[in-house]
Amino acid sequence: MIITASRLLALLTFPGIIVHELAHRLCCDIFKVRVFEVCFFRLGDPAGFVIHERPPSLSVACVITLAPLLFNSVVSVLIGVTVGIDLFTLCSQLTIQQILRLWLALSIGMHALPSAEDLRALRIELEQNEKTRGIANVFDSVIKPIPLVKGLLNILWFDLLYAITVCLVAGIAVVNS
Amino acid sequence: MTNPLTDSAHAHHAEGRTNSASDQRHSLQSCPYPTWIYGFITILLYASVWSLVRLPESVEAARSLKIAEHYLGDGQLRNAAQSFKKTLSIDPTSAKARIGMALSLLSIDSEQVDDQAVDYLKDLALSASDRTKLRSAAPIKYHLYFSTRDDS
Numbered sequence: 001m002i003i004t005a006s007r008l009l010a011l012l013t014f015p016g017i018i019v020h021e022l023a024h025r026l027c028c029d030i031f032k033v034r035v036f037e038v039c040f041f042r043l044g045d046p047a048g049f050v051i052h053e054r055p056p057s058l059s060v061a062c063v064i065t066l067a068p069l070l071f072n073s074v075v076s077v078l079i080g081v082t083v084g085i086d087l088f089t090l091c092s093q094l095t096i097q098q099i100l101r102l103w104l105a106l107s108i109g110m111h112a113l114p115s116a117e118d119l120r121a122l123r124i125e126l127e128q129n130e131k132t133r134g135i136a137n138v139f140d141s142v143i144k145p146i147p148l149v150k151g152l153l154n155i156l157w158f159d160l161l162y163a164i165t166v167c168l169v170a171g172i173a174v175v176n177s
Numbered sequence: 178m179t180n181p182l183t184d185s186a187h188a189h190h191a192e193g194r195t196n197s198a199s200d201q202r203h204s205l206q207s208c209p210y211p212t213w214i215y216g217f218i219t220i221l222l223y224a225s226v227w228s229l230v231r232l233p234e235s236v237e238a239a240r241s242l243k244i245a246e247h248y249l250g251d252g253q254l255r256n257a258a259q260s261f262k263k264t265l266s267i268d269p270t271s272a273k274a275r276i277g278m279a280l281s282l283l284s285i286d287s288e289q290v291d292d293q294a295v296d297y298l299k300d301l302a303l304s305a306s307d308r309t310k311l312r313s314a315a316p317i318k319y320h321l322y323f324s325t326r327d328d329s
Contacts, residue, residue, distance in 0.1 A: 018217060028207065035207035040214065052207075078225040085235040086268065090242060093270035101224055174232070175239040 010047040016111030017041050021048040023071035027064045028052045061125040065118045072112035073166050080105025080167035109163025238267040242274055257281040276307050283314040
């Protein structure tokens with residue numbers, strides 16, 4: 001098996017992938033959408049997936065698709081807010097336990113954003129609904145440049161930036177509240 | 178990644194699982210969670226609870242630090258030292274609090290506290306700007322401690 005940069009990153013941030021798929025799965029359970037197969041993590045492309053039946057409505061499909069954005073962000077904040085304050089505000093020396101928590105929080109936060117496959121699945125839903133077929137065409141213009149945009153964002157480490165920002169903003173908000 | 182089976186052929190092709198997924202499609206219940214995921218969720222819960230339990234202490238330390246920095250900016254050195262002390266009582270490793278404490282003590286015109294101030298800086302990697310600030314506040318006999326590369 002060839003270890004590419006994206007696979008290495010997936011391996012380093014595997015808790016985030018598990019939480020991302022767990023968010024999809026839990027959402028399916030909440031809305032009673034049957035799940036046929038789940039892979040929480042693997043060293044492949046994609047690194048994880050959830051195969052489920054067609055959601056009963058478009059709004060449910062949207063919620064299932066976007067669930068990791070909320071779920072991963074919240075879990076990342078819960079785990080990372082204290083370490084974030086210690087590291088960024090107090091500039092404390094971190095213990096090994098704190099470093100592990102920081103890694104856990106950042107890797108979970110890094111997988112909060114919906115993947116290109118998530119958006120593609122949502123696009124299929126939009127296309128199959130007569131009322132939203134028009135939106136699907138607009139959606140195409142969003143999805144098509146995703147590989148390019150994703151490549152650019154990967155160069156900027158956007159996922160990591162998002163995870164750090166989420167923990168940092170939460171920390172600042174809590175301290176200033 | 179989520180993959181609804183709206184178009185089974187497409188979904189199966191994408192995942193390369195023509196048989197297994199289509200067989201399961203007609204089952205009434207979702208596939209079960211693997212056992213290890215409960216262990217993983219327990220770790221997440223433990224990490225979250227630990228973080229929330231520690232949060233009030235960290236917030237208090239951060240607030241004391243902010244107050245101390247405010248006092249230091251206003252030139253209220255003894256109040257600043259008190260607040261830095263409070264931060265350090267919660268988190269003795271806070272670099273900002275240790276530097277701030279040293280700066281406050283060195284700025285107080287008293288030889289008694291100067292040695293204490295230097296103690297707070299032990300084993301701390303100081304930036305050039307910190308060194309400059311400390312040097313300007315410290316008595317001449319301590320200037321060697323805070324020399325920068327430009328001085329050599």
